[in-house]
Amino acid sequence: MMARKKLLLVDDDLDILEQLSLALGGEGYEVVTAQGRKEGEEILMLGRPDLAIIDLMMEEMDSGFVLCHEMKKLYPDMPVIILTAVTAATGLDFHARSDEARSWVKADALLDKPVRFEQLKEEVLRLLEPRESEATAAGV
Amino acid sequence: MTTIRVNNQTVEPKPGETILSVCRRLGIQIPTLCHIEGLPPSGACRMCLVEVEGMPGLVPSCSYPAADGMIVQTHSPLVVKARRTILELLLGSHPDDCLYCVRNNHCELQALAAEMGVRQRRYVGRRERHELDVSGPSIVRDPGKCILCGKCVRVCEEIQTVASIDFISRGAATFVGTAFNKGLNVSSCVNCGQCVRVCPTGALTERSCVQEVLTALDDPRKTVVVQHAPAVSVTIAEAFGLKPGADVDGQMVAALRRVGFDHVFDTSFSADLTIMEEASELAHRIQTGGILPMMTSCSPAWIKFVEQFFPEFIPNVSTCKSPQQMMGALIKQFWAPRQGLDPRQVVSVSIMPCTAKKFEAARPEMAKEHVYDVDYVLTTRELAQLLGIRGLNLSVLEPEDADTPFGERSSAGKIFGASGGVMEAAVRTAHYALTGKELSDLKIQPLRGLQGVKELRAKIGDLEIGAAVVSGLGQARKLLEEVRGGRRDLHFIEVMSCPGGCINGGGQPLGTDMQAVAARMKALYRIDAEGTLRTSHSNPWVKRLYEEFLGAPLSERSHHLLHTHYHHREVVL
Numbered sequence: 001m002m003a004r005k006k007l008l009l010v011d012d013d014l015d016i017l018e019q020l021s022l023a024l025g026g027e028g029y030e031v032v033t034a035q036g037r038k039e040g041e042e043i044l045m046l047g048r049p050d051l052a053i054i055d056l057m058m059e060e061m062d063s064g065f066v067l068c069h070e071m072k073k074l075y076p077d078m079p080v081i082i083l084t085a086v087t088a089a090t091g092l093d094f095h096a097r098s099d100e101a102r103s104w105v106k107a108d109a110l111l112d113k114p115v116r117f118e119q120l121k122e123e124v125l126r127l128l129e130p131r132e133s134e135a136t137a138a139g140v
Numbered sequence: 141m142t143t144i145r146v147n148n149q150t151v152e153p154k155p156g157e158t159i160l161s162v163c164r165r166l167g168i169q170i171p172t173l174c175h176i177e178g179l180p181p182s183g184a185c186r187m188c189l190v191e192v193e194g195m196p197g198l199v200p201s202c203s204y205p206a207a208d209g210m211i212v213q214t215h216s217p218l219v220v221k222a223r224r225t226i227l228e229l230l231l232g233s234h235p236d237d238c239l240y241c242v243r244n245n246h247c248e249l250q251a252l253a254a255e256m257g258v259r260q261r262r263y264v265g266r267r268e269r270h271e272l273d274v275s276g277p278s279i280v281r282d283p284g285k286c287i288l289c290g291k292c293v294r295v296c297e298e299i300q301t302v303a304s305i306d307f308i309s310r311g312a313a314t315f316v317g318t319a320f321n322k323g324l325n326v327s328s329c330v331n332c333g334q335c336v337r338v339c340p341t342g343a344l345t346e347r348s349c350v351q352e353v354l355t356a357l358d359d360p361r362k363t364v365v366v367q368h369a370p371a372v373s374v375t376i377a378e379a380f381g382l383k384p385g386a387d388v389d390g391q392m393v394a395a396l397r398r399v400g401f402d403h404v405f406d407t408s409f410s411a412d413l414t415i416m417e418e419a420s421e422l423a424h425r426i427q428t429g430g431i432l433p434m435m436t437s438c439s440p441a442w443i444k445f446v447e448q449f450f451p452e453f454i455p456n457v458s459t460c461k462s463p464q465q466m467m468g469a470l471i472k473q474f475w476a477p478r479q480g481l482d483p484r485q486v487v488s489v490s491i492m493p494c495t496a497k498k499f500e501a502a503r504p505e506m507a508k509e510h511v512y513d514v515d516y517v518l519t520t521r522e523l524a525q526l527l528g529i530r531g532l533n534l535s536v537l538e539p540e541d542a543d544t545p546f547g548e549r550s551s552a553g554k555i556f557g558a559s560g561g562v563m564e565a566a567v568r569t570a571h572y573a574l575t576g577k578e579l580s581d582l583k584i585q586p587l588r589g590l591q592g593v594k595e596l597r598a599k600i601g602d603l604e605i606g607a608a609v610v611s612g613l614g615q616a617r618k619l620l621e622e623v624r625g626g627r628r629d630l631h632f633i634e635v636m637s638c639p640g641g642c643i644n645g646g647g648q649p650l651g652t653d654m655q656a657v658a659a660r661m662k663a664l665y666r667i668d669a670e671g672t673l674r675t676s677h678s679n680p681w682v683k684r685l686y687e688e689f690l691g692a693p694l695s696e697r698s699h700h701l702l703h704t705h706y707h708h709r710e711v712v713l
Binding site for chain 1: 271272273274275322323325326352355502504507509510
């Protein structure tokens with residue numbers, strides 16, 4: 001049996017941490033949560049998760065961006081998804097749909113809150129491929 | 141005889157007719173911001189006020205019945221001043237960013253302000269701060285630009301019976317929002333876009349993909365392929381000042397090439413393919429005692445409607461993917477490898493009359509190993525914008541043909557754009573499949589027209605078939621409740637989410653009335669009447685696809701590429 005993939009979830013909203021931990025846990029992932037950039041950084045020092053899902057506006061407006069940069073410095077190959085309500089709150093529209101945008105956002109995907117779980121699950125699967133997708137396909 | 145006098149003209153109102161309706165018949169333009177043709181009046185915006193002799197104050201003409209002996213003034217100084225003041229009060233709490241607004245030049249509020257000569261801000265109202273809702277895959281909401289006319293709320297609830305948005309709070313704090321104000325993405329919104337179609341301002345718009353498509357077009361590593369839906373060629377011309385119903389299919393193909401698309405395919409081809417699969421699926425269900433009535437699956441808002449409100453009917457929905465998704469799957473999984481292209485380097489764009497197609501394209505079911513069959517969906521309105529960005533004027537281009545192998549269509553595939561068109565195309569092919577002969581008259585009149593419900597009982601060979609066609613989700617809900625209540629005479633049901641079908645889709649050019657929709661419908665049937673290839677099964681390229689690759693309808697390859705399954709969906713209600 002393959003080892004469970006480890007996901008790091010960083011958000012200052014406890015409800016989101018709890019809901020997503022349960023949902024992603026239900027999909028067979030091992031989920032580690034952090035309630036902000038600082039806690040996220042501490043967890044990162046303990047080892048590389050397979051993927052991280054992080055909020056943007058936490059202790060500071062741009063905590064998520066800072067955390068993304070640090071993550072990519074430490075583990076350049078680790079996929080990162082930003083899950084944010086920044087556009088709703090500020091009107092500023094960020095995305096990670098082009099190479100240019102990804103190069104400075106330092107995230108591999110950016111999803112607007114509220115997200116449907118099927119969207120998040122699909123992004124996680126996509127970014128963890130190829131191994132994960134083959135395993136999923138084989139399991140169907 | 142009942143008569144009224146309007147601006148010194150005597151006129152005979154019809155029984156129950158409102159003053160507004162009488163005036164419109166006379167050619168008198170009375171502005172409205174909340175009136176919806178075909179629905180009872182709401183009297184919310186007060187722009188349609190008129191002066192009626194003997195009445196205290198002004199009366200809203202949209203909700204006031206014409207009564208014998210009335211003397212009405214529609215543009216007296218008092219009326220004009222009142223309307224202008226109401227408009228200025230609406231503008232008092234409206235943002236000033238018209239230049240940057242997606243509805244600039246298409247905004248009813250802006251047009252009225254210009255018409256009434258508003259040139260300064262006399263009132264500065266308090267602006268409630270509302271968050272943008274960009275969470276949805278198809279529709280973006282900006283409550284800051286909302287004037288509370290309530291049209292979106294009424295279309296969503298009264299016509300579509302979805303009711304995913306409503307007024308929240310009271311008085312000056314009122315705004316339109318989703319359940320618990322949680323955002324469209326997790327709401328019961330089916331993404332049909334009928335709210336966008338009726339919104340007078342920039343409060344509701346489609347989620348634009350124009351920039352993404354431009355980026356792909358400018359990337360030399362990408363092969364960008366486009367497909368265009370049957371209903372687009374008879375509507376896009378309106379954005380260039382031509383009359384509703386003008387068909388610019390060839391000019392549009394030429395324009396798409398000049399925009400930079402490497403290959404241009406016609407979704408009507410995959411509509412023909414849908415008919416081959418769907419007619420076979422229906423025959424299979426009837427012959428093997430499968431679940432009936434079978435329901436069409438072309439309209440993605442309808443699919444989400446069933447998934448969230450009527451999950452018990454999911455097995456009734458055809459497993460066929462929609463024509464957009466069939467074409468997308470063919471492009472990425474069949475065509476690209478044969479061209480020696482990596483599907484990851486192919487960008488598949490579709491031009492659709494529909495906002496819900498954006499949601500459909502992003503469904504996880506519509507990808508193979510996370511490579512999506514359709515990458516970006518542009519509405520007809522976004523196409524007009526794209527052509528503008530590239531400096532193209534449709535009306536001066538010479539017509540061109542779409543590309544092989546997915547460019548040739550039958551006119552049966554083309555009439556998919558109108559309510560009843562899928563059924564008509566299916567009956568033509570089912571008749572041939574079951575009897576070996578073509579229908580003596582290919583025109584099936586009972587399936588045509590803008591009525592919300594159309595029914596047909598037909599004998600095909602030895603088989604007696606009951607068919608129903610509904611458009612507008614409210615009509616679909618009624619029919620589903622009849623079936624749930626025990627109605628057993630139907631074998632096949634066609635559902636299109638928008639009233640009248642895709643020709644009235646949520647992505648179509650704005651500012652149109654039902655006369656324009658009727659003209660669009662007429663155009664599709666004219667194309668069919670003039671067509672030489674009028675049945676899906678006679679499309680030579682569809683035949684070739686089956687001979688050389690798919691085998692037969694419902695084959696293993698067909699199932700793999702062209703069919704899918706839907707699931708019960710939980711939403712915030």
